[in-house]
Amino acid sequence: MPAAATPPRPRRPSPPGEAQVWLTALGLTIGVCMIAGLLLLILVRGVAVFWPQRVTEITLREGAGSALRDQTTLAGEVVRTQERPDGGGEEIQLHVGNKDIYGFNFHWVQAADIVSRSQPADLIALERLEYGDAFGRPLALTIDGAEPLPATHPDFRRRLAETVHTAETTRDLIENIEKHEIGAINRKLAKLELTRKTNPSPADEPARAALQAEYEALATRARELRATLGDASLQYRSPTGDDKSLATGEIVRFFYPNELGTGGRLAIFFSRLWEFFSEDPREANTEGGIFPAIFGTFVMTMLMSLMVTPLGVITAIYLREYARQGMLVRIVRICVNNLAGVPSIVFGVFGLGFFVYVLGSKVDQSFFSASLPTPTFGTGGILWASLTLALLTLPVIIVATEEALAAVPRGVREAALACGASKWQMIQRVVLPSAAPGVLTGVILSMARGAGEVAPLMLVGVVKLAPSLPIDGVFPFIHPERKFMHLGFHIYDLGFQSPDSEAAKPMVFATTLLLITLVVVMNLAAILLRNHLRKKYAASTF
Numbered sequence: 052m053p054a055a056a057t058p059p060r061p062r063r064p065s066p067p068g069e070a071q072v073w074l075t076a077l078g079l080t081i082g083v084c085m086i087a088g089l090l091l092l093i094l095v096r097g098v099a100v101f102w103p104q105r106v107t108e109i110t111l112r113e114g115a116g117s118a119l120r121d122q123t124t125l126a127g128e129v130v131r132t133q134e135r136p137d138g139g140g141e142e143i144q145l146h147v148g149n150k151d152i153y154g155f156n157f158h159w160v161q162a163a164d165i166v167s168r169s170q171p172a173d174l175i176a177l178e179r180l181e182y183g184d185a186f187g188r189p190l191a192l193t194i195d196g197a198e199p200l201p202a203t204h205p206d207f208r209r210r211l212a213e214t215v216h217t218a219e220t221t222r223d224l225i226e227n228i229e230k231h232e233i234g235a236i237n238r239k240l241a242k243l244e245l246t247r248k249t250n251p252s253p254a255d256e257p258a259r260a261a262l263q264a265e266y267e268a269l270a271t272r273a274r275e276l277r278a279t280l281g282d283a284s285l286q287y288r289s290p291t292g293d294d295k296s297l298a299t300g301e302i303v304r305f306f307y308p309n310e311l312g313t314g315g316r317l318a319i320f321f322s323r324l325w326e327f328f329s330e331d332p333r334e335a336n337t338e339g340g341i342f343p344a345i346f347g348t349f350v351m352t353m354l355m356s357l358m359v360t361p362l363g364v365i366t367a368i369y370l371r372e373y374a375r376q377g378m379l380v381r382i383v384r385i386c387v388n389n390l391a392g393v394p395s396i397v398f399g400v401f402g403l404g405f406f407v408y409v410l411g412s413k414v415d416q417s418f419f420s421a422s423l424p425t426p427t428f429g430t431g432g433i434l435w436a437s438l439t440l441a442l443l444t445l446p447v448i449i450v451a452t453e454e455a456l457a458a459v460p461r462g463v464r465e466a467a468l469a470c471g472a473s474k475w476q477m478i479q480r481v482v483l484p485s486a487a488p489g490v491l492t493g494v495i496l497s498m499a500r501g502a503g504e505v506a507p508l509m510l511v512g513v514v515k516l517a518p519s520l521p522i523d524g525v526f527p528f529i530h531p532e533r534k535f536m537h538l539g540f541h542i543y544d545l546g547f548q549s550p551d552s553e554a555a556k557p558m559v560f561a562t563t564l565l566l567i568t569l570v571v572v573m574n575l576a577a578i579l580l581r582n583h584l585r586k587k588y589a590a591s592t593f
Contacts, residue, residue: 097565326340348539368483401442
């Protein structure tokens with residue numbers, strides 16, 4: 052007899068909601084991939100700013116170099132290659148430098164116009180204080196009017212490196228004289244001027260004369276040092292065929308890009324990276340470093356956190372533990388939640404109107420009347436910026452703290468009260484330590500939002516370039532009235548207000564990468580502290 056056919060097993064019906072689960076997972080995966088791709092793009096483009104590129108020399112066909120004064124030879128770093136929008140073939144963007152010659156730093160070349168390409172070993176890259184980079188062939192080095200040392204001499208590169216290093220040391224001395232020593236005299240003169248207005252004394256004039264004489268001596272010394280920066284000069288031939296002379300005091304760094312190996316490129320990379328972290332900006336913020344912006348962002352974020360955390364925690368404790376729960380408290384909570392959705396620029400307008408124009412002017416009239424009509428606190432500063440962002444992030448702290456307080460078990464509270472603790476002792480020693488991880492979650496979120504805000508800062512104290520830091524070694528060491536630089540505003544300024552957008556684009560990626568890194572580092576520190584507190588007080592949740 053034939054074997055009986057096995058009946059098919061019935062299919063199990065899919066659990067309800069399985070399709071929605073898979074769609075949610077798909078959406079999460081797409082979101083994570085988009086974020087990872089964006090971060091990878093910023094990382095690659097940001098790090099590439101500091102890596103020295105090879106310089107390519109290109110020969111064009113006759114009549115193809117109209118934008119370059121009909122030159123048929125140019126040299127520069129290849130930035131990118133793309134197809135022309137009109138379908139006319141491939142085009143190449145070069146960083147040609149030599150802005151003092153061409154009037155621009157970047158130039159597009161049609162691939163069809165290129166006759167030949169090469170990377171000669173004798174090309175030199177010069178990073179200058181002004182006009183950006185310069186590319187060319189070195190000819191000779193002249194020091195103190197002596198016989199020029201030709202570029203073919205065996206000691207040429209060593210002597211050039213020595214003169215550039217000497218010029219760098221001289222620039223540091225000039226900066227120390229002008230910024231610190233002369234700055235200290237200017238502060239003393241300003242203090243004497245205020246004293247003369249409020250409480251004049253016969254001894255003021257001799258003291259003023261002595262300070263003025265000291266000022267003149269230092270200014271003369273700075274002028275003499277500045278004059279020595281032109282004692283040595285480098286003669287080089289640009290790709291246009293013009294012979295140029297450049298004072299070594301204008302050279303920040305030089306290297307032969309087509310001769311560099313991996314070790315040499317790494318040395319240039321870390322040198323540029325250190326300059327980026329430690330120096331002031333130059334060339335309309337498109338070159339140099341961004342140390343003032345890093346420092347200003349960090350100080351402002353810390354001040355904001357110190358101001359908003361106590362206020363937010365106290366408010367949440369009152370609303371959760373002390374206030375009679377009713378219509379009024381519900382209205383307050385609704386208002387707090389609505390404040391979280393107010394556009395940040397509205398907080399900036401409020402900060403400008405209340406903190407700067409009202410509180411600032413009152414402070415000036417009460418404590419700095421001798422300085423009027425020049426405002427001290429009646430203008431934007433890091434104090435008003437921190438207070439404005441503290442108000443902006445206050446709802447986040449209040450909501451997170453309330454939720455953390457509500458999560459503390461009722462039994463823990465009753466046990467503390469049963470042991471004879473007062474209500475405040477119970478809150479202080481039992482509830483708050485148990486809720487500390489949730490409070491720190493709110494602090495982390497507020498720090499992340501405050502560090503990246505730009506719109507309100509534009510109204511209450513951030514500037515394109517700040518001559519002085521808000522915290523320095525000058526008494527009283529903390530200067531809350533000073534304006535400051537911020538990484539977010541620095542990115543906005545480079546991306547939308549720079550006169551040379553192509554030159555600013557690499558710095559935009561580098562600054563964006565640094566801002567993300569700074570926010571991540573501050574958040575990681577807060578997260579580690581939160582996890583430590585969570586483990587420490589884990590027993591209180593049982």
